[in-house]
Amino acid sequence: MRTFNTLALVLAASLALSACSMIGLGESEGTLKITEYGVYKNGELVMRTNGIYKTLGTTFGMRVTLVDPKGKPVKARIRTMTPGLLDPAKSEPQLEYDTATTLVPGQTYDVFFTFSQPWELAPGLWELKVETESGQSVSQTFDVYSPDM
Numbered sequence: 001m002r003t004f005n006t007l008a009l010v011l012a013a014s015l016a017l018s019a020c021s022m023i024g025l026g027e028s029e030g031t032l033k034i035t036e037y038g039v040y041k042n043g044e045l046v047m048r049t050n051g052i053y054k055t056l057g058t059t060f061g062m063r064v065t066l067v068d069p070k071g072k073p074v075k076a077r078i079r080t081m082t083p084g085l086l087d088p089a090k091s092e093p094q095l096e097y098d099t100a101t102t103l104v105p106g107q108t109y110d111v112f113f114t115f116s117q118p119w120e121l122a123p124g125l126w127e128l129k130v131e132t133e134s135g136q137s138v139s140q141t142f143d144v145y146s147p148d149m
Helices: 002-022
Strands: 031-041 044-047 051-053 059-069 074-085 094-103 106-112 125-134 137-145
Touching: 031 106, 031 137, 044 137, 059 125, 074 106, 106 125
Parallel strands: 051 137
Antiparallel strands: 031 044, 031 059, 059 106, 074 094, 074 125, 125 137
């Protein structure tokens, strides 16, 4: 008898969720998608890769799009997590950069990092991540290494 009651409860819950979705109550915000990632030059993808040479001037990252049939902007946070950058102007290693933004559906966003200072050439794993205020996220991890390895 207990199995029958559990089955009936699961069936009722499934029907209720389907009904909510049909009338728009169960819909969530848009979907974040990574459209491309790798090494970029002058804004163009030149190599799809997760392995990045630690060379001054190298730009790496990903492009992200918010797909949302409702067309509503979404608040988001862009995070760059580093293996630990030793900025000579600071006393603590820089482990993360954090930026707040609003994502507009249908637009593509560049989530890039460029090695512009010698102290930024930190080997190891870097993660670029976009998180919406509702907790949805996408991320890409890059392995930065010396070209002679």
